Amino acid sequence: MREKILMFIEKNSRIDLKELAVMLGVDEVMVANELEIMEQEGIICGYHTMIDWSKTSTEKVTALIEVRVTPQRGQGFDNVAERIYKYPEVQSVYLISGGFDLMVILEGKTLRQVSQFVSDKLSTLEPVLSTATHFILKKYKEHGTVLCTGESDERMLVTP
Amino acid sequence: MRNPLSDKVVEIKPSGIRKFFDIVSEMKDAISLGVGEPDFDTPWHIRDEGIYALERGKTFYTSNAGLMELRQEIAAYLKRRIQTEYDPKSEILITVGGSEAIDLALRAMINPGDEVLIPQPSYVSYLPCAVLADAVPVVIDLKEENQFRLTKAELLSHITPKSKILVLPFPNNPTGAIMEQRDLEEIAQVVIDHDLFVISDEIYAELSYKEEHVSIASLPGMKERTVLINGFSKAYAMTGWRLGYACAPKLIMEQMTKIHQFAIMCAPTNSQYAAVEALRNGDEDVAMMRESYNQRRRYLLHRFQEMGLQCFEPYGAFYVFPCIKEFGMTSEEFATRFLQEEKVAVVPGTAFGDCGEGFLRISYAYSLENLKVALGRLERFIEKLRNEKN
Numbered sequence A: 001m002r003e004k005i006l007m008f009i010e011k012n013s014r015i016d017l018k019e020l021a022v023m024l025g026v027d028e029v030m031v032a033n034e035l036e037i038m039e040q041e042g043i044i045c046g047y048h049t050m051i052d053w054s055k056t057s058t059e060k061v062t063a064l065i066e067v068r069v070t071p072q073r074g075q076g077f078d079n080v081a082e083r084i085y086k087y088p089e090v091q092s093v094y095l096i097s098g099g100f101d102l103m104v105i106l107e108g109k110t111l112r113q114v115s116q117f118v119s120d121k122l123s124t125l126e127p128v129l130s131t132a133t134h135f136i137l138k139k140y141k142e143h144g145t146v147l148c149t150g151e152s153d154e155r156m157l158v159t160p
Numbered sequence B: 001m002r003n004p005l006s007d008k009v010v011e012i013k014p015s016g017i018r019k020f021f022d023i024v025s026e027m028k029d030a031i032s033l034g035v036g037e038p039d040f041d042t043p044w045h046i047r048d049e050g051i052y053a054l055e056r057g058k059t060f061y062t063s064n065a066g067l068m069e070l071r072q073e074i075a076a077y078l079k080r081r082i083q084t085e086y087d088p089k090s091e092i093l094i095t096v097g098g099s100e101a102i103d104l105a106l107r108a109m110i111n112p113g114d115e116v117l118i119p120q121p122s123y124v125s126y127l128p129c130a131v132l133a134d135a136v137p138v139v140i141d142l143k144e145e146n147q148f149r150l151t152k153a154e155l156l157s158h159i160t161p162k163s164k165i166l167v168l169p170f171p172n173n174p175t176g177a178i179m180e181q182r183d184l185e186e187i188a189q190v191v192i193d194h195d196l197f198v199i200s201d202e203i204y205a206e207l208s209y210k211e212e213h214v215s216i217a218s219l220p221g222m223k224e225r226t227v228l229i230n231g232f233s234k235a236y237a238m239t240g241w242r243l244g245y246a247c248a249p250k251l252i253m254e255q256m257t258k259i260h261q262f263a264i265m266c267a268p269t270n271s272q273y274a275a276v277e278a279l280r281n282g283d284e285d286v287a288m289m290r291e292s293y294n295q296r297r298r299y300l301l302h303r304f305q306e307m308g309l310q311c312f313e314p315y316g317a318f319y320v321f322p323c324i325k326e327f328g329m330t331s332e333e334f335a336t337r338f339l340q341e342e343k344v345a346v347v348p349g350t351a352f353g354d355c356g357e358g359f360l361r362i363s364y365a366y367s368l369e370n371l372k373v374a375l376g377r378l379e380r381f382i383e384k385l386r387n388e389k390n
Helices: A002-011 A017-024 A028-040 A078-085 A111-122 B007-011 B016-026 B044-055 B068-082 B097-109 B126-132 B152-156 B181-193 B250-263 B269-281 B283-307 B331-342 B368-389
Strands: A061-069 A090-095 A102-108 A128-135 B092-095 B115-120 B136-141 B163-168 B197-201 B226-231 B244-247 B360-363
Touching (some): A002 A017, A078 A090, A078 A102, A102 A111, B007 B126, B016 B331, B068 B244, B092 B097, B097 B126, B097 B163, B097 B197, B097 B226, B097 B250, B136 B152, B244 B250, B283 B368, B331 B368
Parallel strands (some): B115 B163, B163 B197
Antiparallel strands (some): A061 A102, A061 A128, A090 A102, B092 B244, B226 B244
16 A cells, blocks of 8 residues: 555645545545655655746756765765765765766756866865766656656547 | 448448537537547557567568467467467457457358347447348347346346347446456356357456456356457557457357458558567556556546445446436436536447436546546536526
């Protein structure tokens, strides 16, 4: 049941609890309890809103930054990762396999702001060996949702 | 000039749905609960395989019976889903949708005057196809009190010495009714006792919400008496690809293939390649869509309950079949007024047989948001009707 609840609210966290319970064929109280427990257990970490900022007047720049670092004795990558993710403008930090170590996703108001962060804050961290910054030019799809097209129902209104 | 037309064809009534379609298409901003096809797009990996087949130049005929690769996948699928073995070489035929298979099966098995037992409400094409094959259609009216299942008693009371074929349309369009194992066992016994054959249209087999679908072909002694029909339209959201299949004993299949060979040649090649991918890697898509339909089904029934609209709980397909007898109007009157006053299209139960009078077919192949809006309008409409009565 947990999985079904999660799969549903991952796509639509604004669903009315009563409706969700009806659709899953269970009691409303049970759904509410499960949600609360999963919040406490940190399985549900938040209820965010997906926004296509490019359709607003707010300017935003997103960059993906590849970071190569020297792991530290006793702490591996955790310490340096923490020093990076504490910055509020950092959206995500992942430790990854392959040619570099950390993938940092950064959001800023301007190109300049982002490059300043990279040169002043990121590159100057002692364990950081090198960085490579990629700016996002267009978002096609995010969190499983296609951002760039509007789809309509192509079906005929009545069919057998 | 002589009359250019065939009397037999002229006498066939046009589909009741067609009539309603004409009214609906004149209304510009109508929303609909009237479709008989999934709202999902064909899963991308399946579409991609279709595109890839075109790129590789797979643009020629396949063998009449269809790609061997696809027939083998179907055989494997049926073994895994309904525990029944079919020989891909001689017992499986790829058709242009399930509808072609219905036509072929009837034409291959009927001699003039043979009776075909057709339970209704059911899909619109059984009866006309039977008539075109020179059969005498014998309609069995199914009842809401039996949850629109076919009972042994109903079947027995329609059998005559001329009865030859029973059409078994479950999970059912338009009622959403299913037949469970014990229901089928009773029917199978009658079929064997009276030496009948069955055309089992299982196009909605994957959309069963109570228990796993059971095919009558899987019951003892029934495979040799059954033409099993299925396809890709409903389970994989592939209606426009026009791809179905029939499975039958070699004796019957040889004759069906003959008609298919002369009338159709082969099913669309491109669709056949896509279907191979669907069977190989599509189980998760089917499960996801089934879960989604099931959620909407529960939501719809719950809303009907809130409105006080009587409806038996259907466990299959993507339709509900609520009863509107309390409003004292025909299904067609109700559907027409609902469309004119609330701009929502539903299909009158009578489009699927006279015994559908007093019912509506409501499809839940729509997003939850659409369903909410449409059901809000339905609620408003029936409140208005109730006030009119008082």
